[in-house]
Amino acid sequence: MSKPKSPPRLSEAELSHLAARFKLLGEAMRLRILESVCHESHTVSEIVEMTGSTQANVSKHLALLANANILERHKEGQFVYYGLKDKLVLQLCALVRTQLQ
Amino acid sequence: MSKPKSPPRLSEAELSHLAARFKLLGEAMRLRILESVCHESHTVSEIVEMTGSTQANVSKHLALLANANILERHKEGQFVYYGLKDKLVLQLCALVRTQLQ
């Protein structure tokens, strides 16, 4: 009759996926990277400059975020642009921020 | 005139807090614990049984979640009950789950 307010029970796999997702957001540098591309796509070197990290480090984080389909990646000549693909993360961040006052 | 749609810029401290929050949700066992208390408070031993982990491990995770004000803790005799304090985490999980299909 009434549909249950909360999902029945999370499977092992669902829990892992969920955790993996949150874990990706659980690094300040990755949040900084997300922030830097939240309005428009940028090249790796632009993101390096915006975040103040090293090229190798940024590149690694970008790969992680892109593999998780949070960022989209497209190449233009010798440049690679990364942009926000999963807009949901913005909502997540906003939600948590209000929580943190 | 128009208020900016997104916050100006996250400070170092805000980023760290945000990341710390997400990091707490980035462990399958902690999500499992949260799931076990999302409807009603339970004692540590109940949670141990529900999650299938060890008492020491559960106790440690409970402490982390309680320190972060995600769980509330109250003692009744020799029992300690943990319950969901920050209901927002349910919304977060729900949001991410829909995202994961």
Place this chain on the structure above:
DNA sequence: TTGACATATCGCTATATAGTTATACATCTA
């Protein structure tokens, strides 16, 4: 071609922490 620049990857170190076992601490009951 060569050199300059952009990006990705490799090998490494340092650090954080999940999980374990054993033990300490707290609270009840007999």
Place this chain on the structure above:
DNA sequence: TAGATGTATAACTATATAGCGATATGTCAA
């Protein structure tokens, strides 16, 4: 009291990964 039960903590191991320097790969321009 003493013993049983519930919870927390300490010490430890194993593992994951952030960040680094060096290098490989890819793409342009001269």
